[in-house]
Amino acid sequence: MAQYTKNPPLLEEELESQPLAQLDRWLGDAQAAGMMEPTAMTLATVDAQGRPSARIVLFKGVHDGALTFYTNYAGRKGRELADNPNVALVFWWDRLERQVRIEGIADKLPVEVSRRYFYTRxxxxxxxxxxxxxxxxxxxxxxxxxxxxxxxxxxxxxxxxYPEQWGGYGVTPQSVEFWQGRSGRLHDRLCYRRAGDSWRIERLEP
Ligand SMILES: Cc1cc2nc3c(=O)[nH]c(=O)nc-3n(C[C@H](O)[C@H](O)[C@H](O)COP(=O)(O)O)c2cc1C
Structure with missing residues (x-):
């Protein structure tokens, strides 16, 4: 069984006030740790019958307060998102013993944003x-x-x-939880939840 001993305490007073700024810090740490795909995140969707499915996509930055990824709108996840825009995203950085969980709503990005990104590939x-x-x-x-x-x-x-069936989504987060492993299974979990225009930060039991 893995022992989680790497991390110093994750304290409320050291967090960024905005969850996407905190995510940016942790992503920077993951990039510096030399992980193969530090921007890989698991994306869970549900179909019209409420059945979940999950797959990995690559995080491609923030647009208008939303986490973006690019895909085929006509594929399975695209069809599921057309029926139900509620999603969950999970990052896991094993070298850092850290996880980030995000729940939110996915919307298609403006086509000119997707087209611009397409031609950078x-x-x-x-x-x-x-x-x-x-x-x-x-x-x-x-x-x-x-x-x-x-x-x-x-x-x-x-x-x-430019293929019309291809483009990006932006996931506007409703909650973002930062988890890091600690010894004795007393892991740190700090969760940002939207509270009007700002964010409430709560510690969760591990
Ligand atoms: C490391 C990694 C990164 C991936 N990145 C993407 C991505 O950014 N966009 C994408 O559509 N699929 C990506 N895939 C493939 C998806 O996991 C999945 O196979 C594909 O999107 C089809 O999913 P769907 O049938 O549920 O629509 C990636 C897979 C891996 C393992």
Missing amino acids: PRESQIGALTSLQSAVVADRETLDRRYDDTVARLAGEDVP
């Missing part, structure tokens, strides 16, 4: 986004590769057209 990622029918069943690997190669050939020398 490498061309091969742009073509991948254009050609993938995310979450659909595909006959075999060859079908996928052939569709990709055909698109590369068709678009030779041209800009990749």
Whole structure:
């Protein structure tokens, strides 16, 4: 069983007043710790019947107070979010013995924001986004590769057209909990909850 001994106490008076500023600090620590994907977060959605599903996406910064990620709007998570915008996000940084849990509402980002981000990505990622029918069943690997190669050939020398079914979401948080491991299983849990225009910070039992 892992022992959590790395962290000094996480104290209320040392927290940022805004949870996204605190997240930024912890993300900086995770980046400095040399983790492979420090921005990876698990995204949980629910379908129209209330059944949950979860997968990892990459956090791509804050837009208008919302945590952003990019994906295919026509895939499974996109369809689930169209029915129910309530989501949960979880970061886990094992080298730091820290977790962040976020609950909130996901909205599509403005298309010009998504388009701008799309064209910052490498061309091969742009073509991948254009050609993938995310979450659909595909006959075999060859079908996928052939569709990709055909698109590369068709678009030779041209800009990749922006795929309308691809773009970002912004998750506006309602609560953000910062967890860090401590010895004796007496872990620190500090939770920000929206209280009108500001945030209430409460300590939770581990
Ligand atoms: C480290 C990692 C990062 C990922 N980042 C993304 C991402 O930013 N956007 C995305 O759509 N899928 C990403 N994926 C793939 C998703 O986990 C998932 O397979 C895909 O989005 C399809 O999910 P869905 O069928 O529920 O829509 C990532 C997977 C891993 C393991």
